Every structure is written in structure tokens, then in C-alpha cells.
Amino acid sequence: MQKFIVYILFIFLLPSALFGEGFPGLVLFSQSQGQGPSKTVLLNNLEQKVKIWNHNESAIGVPHLNTDGSIILQLKSSDHFFGNTRGPVGGVFKKLDYNGDIKWSFDFYNENYHPHHDFEILPNGNILTIGWEKKSFSEGINAGRVNIENEIWPLVIHEIRPPFNRDIEIIWKWHLWDHIIQDQDSTLNNYGIIKNHPELININIGEFTSLSEGDWLHTNAIAYNEQLDQIIISSRHLSEIFIIDHSTTIEQASEHTGGNSNKGGDILYRWGNPINYGRGTIDDQKLNAQHGAHWIPQYFPGSGNIIMFNNNPSDATGTNNQFGNSSVVELVPPIDVGGNYIISDSLAFGPIDYEWEYGGDDTFFSHFQSGAYRLLNGNTIITSTQEKNIFEIDSLGNKVWEYDLELSDIQPGYTARAKKYGLNYLDNIMGDIYIDNQIDIYDFLMALEIFILDEYLQKIDFNNDSQIDQTDINYMIGRILNLLMETN
16 A cells, blocks of 8 residues: 555656656667677666666677667677778677577678678668778779778668578668769769769868778768658768768669669768868868768657767877867758759858757767767757767756766776667567557556566566566656657
8 A cells, every 4th residue: 555655646756756857768879898798788767777788799889779679789790801990890780689689690791891880770671781892902093092002992881681581682782982083084984073073072082091091981870861761971081971862773873863863872962071072161161070970850859950979079080089079960951842952053062050059169079989869859869989978968958867888887888879769669568568559557557556566577677677666667657658748
């Protein structure tokens, strides 16, 4: 009876007492030191570990959480063929169920290409990878690259189908090498006037971090927009983001026509550093070594806008990684009524500035990785990787939740980016006692009964501590409140 009275009172006190102003949800991130075993963690607002997955390889980039409680990871490969590479080298993909059992696993790399940094899960379950594609010294010279002493590794994107009881399959691919231009050698087929072709990448912009490495672009993020059927990619070394058409065939992706935009695999939109295509100066540069570029999802505040973490180090080459002023920025790409990105014959792609910016002073700084995601209630969750810090701000810039990885008892290490999901995201596995694909008062009453009777049900053991206690009931209530907020 005492427990019952406590929870009648708790129902009325929960919203302010439990969650404050932070979005009620579950935070997912992988934590690793870059080598050896690592962990992927599902964390609640009370900083309790709802679930921990262990894996023998170091996690690369951001894990993906499925609604059935399984996760998909990119992990560090045991070997690679790309010399002295910098940055997270992936190529090993695994799906683990909620219990940590491997559902499938495969390697996707060879001497010609190697995924790294990031990946994206498409609505159909396929995987988008960003990777290095090896081009020899002579191929670089023959393409008009001037500043080169060894191999060059341009970007290749693969869409692959995971091995659902069959071999993996390459569904679609895009090669940056098909969309380059240069103005140094008029005898080559890719010769042209740079400023007249913003749809192409100048092979002579950007410096290698080291001429012994081929990592020319250092692509660090990929994201997909289902409504537009487009892909966004981020290049640290060029301080620029690019959007390409995913609706093309493989053949059209290598050409300059075809697809929904009828531009083939050419660049549809680019932003951040217009000097790269001859339509700006250093004063027009808005991005510097950015990470985590993606569209804000449909129905979220700022839907359709692009948000990213602008690292803005004082030295983008990595020689001095201790100084800089990072910020999270949001921009509104200029699109006409036909869905085309607007650009004049002589000016750069707009906008001329951010729609919104948080930071840019000494509030936080990370030289590498990091990211930000808009949440359904308008809050933004931010990862400052170098500082080993994950925090959430409201629409006014007030910090409403924070998790310090340095104080974590999980293991030392960094995390590339943390994502936050609504509490009802895992309806198919957690809390749905009635198994009717929804969380409502009936599930809560059954959960409360189990709690009062001191019984156990794994489906409502949210913090995975082998008991049903006050925290589990709190989160059952939070899931119901979150569902109500999303439906209203």
C-alpha cells in the first residue's frame, strides 16, 4: 500500500522531478580508445546504463539503434591497404541484438577501397558507407593533380545490402573521381574554368595533411534525406559540405545527367568554403574542419535544415589541436519551388550565414569528430569529443542535461557522436507488456502491479539491473508522457 501511495504522488511530480527540461529519452553512443575492445552504451536521463553492448573491436563513428533493440556498428578492421592513414579506419560491420548476440557480421574493404569514419542506415535497411578509393601516383598526375608525391585517395560511396541469409550486395555506388575538374593542363579531358563548374570538385584544392598520406578530402560524415532522396557528405580538409543525388542509377551516378535532378552524380549543392570553386575569398569561409553534417528530420523544429558541428580549430591540419572555438551551426539551403538548389551564374551558393549558431566562443571546443542532433522538443544534443562531454541545450541555449565521459565508470575513451531517441522508440521491445505496439496506461498498471508484488519482467527492466524498482516505473511513466507529447 505504501508503494502505491508513493506512486500516486509520483505521477504528479514526475515531469519536473525526473526530467527537468531535458528531452525524456535514451542516449546512444560508442566509447573506445581507438584500439581494442570497446562498448556501446544506452543511457537514460538519470545517467543510468540501460544497456551495454561489448565488442572486441574498436567502434568507428556512430552506432545505429533499431526499434527492436538491436544495434548496427562499424568497427575497426584488423588490417588495411592504405598506408599511414589518419582517422577512424572501419570496414567491419556487425548487427547485435539486444542481448548482444551477433545477428550478422561482414567485412567490406579490400586493396581498392576502405570505409572509414561514418555510415548511414537507409529506410530499406541498406548501408551507406564513405570510403577511401585508391588512385596511384600516376593516376593523380594524369587527372591534373599538381601537389602530389604518392597515392591519392578520393571519396567513394557504396550502398550495400547486408547479408540477410545471402552474400552482401553492392546496390549503388558513387565515385568522386567521376566529378573532378582542373585548370592546370588543357590537354586533359577534365580541363575547365573552375568558377563555371560549381557542380565539380577542383582536384587541386585542399592540401594533404601529409604528402605521405593520400587522404585528400578527409570525408568524415554521411547522411541521407528520404524525402529528397539525396545524400550529404562532409569534407574536413575542404571545410565544405556536399549534396548529391541518390535517385540515379549506378551508370548515371558516374555521369552528368539523370536522376531526379537530372544532374547525374554531379554536386547539387555545396556550402562552407566557396573559394573552393572560385566564387569567394577566405573572408567568405563559414566552416572549418566540420563534422556530423545532416538534415534535421521531418516534423522536428527546423525540419529540412542542415545542422553540424563546426570544429573551427586554430590549426585544421592537426599540428596544434588545443586551440579553437567550436560551435553548432544550422543553415537553410536555398531551394526553389521545383526542389532545385538556387545558385546564380557568378555567385556562391547561399545562404551567406547561419540560420542559428550555438557556441563560437570559448564555451566548448573539440579539434576532432563531434556532432549535434536536433530533438523533437526543439532541444539539441551535442557531443564535444575532445572534451569527452555530451550535453543537451534547449532552444534558448540553456544547458539542461550533461554527461561527462571522464567521470564515467564504463571505460576511458572518446565517443564520436551521441544520439538521443525518444523513450517510445523501443516500443517493440521495452515496456510494451500488452504487446500491442504501443505504450499506454494499461502497460503502466501492469508494470506497477509487478513492482508492488516484487515480481520481475525483463521487458520493463529499463536499467538492466535484474530487478523492477522505482527507476523502471519512472521510465515507464516517462515513455507514456513522451508518447503523448509526440502525438500532440
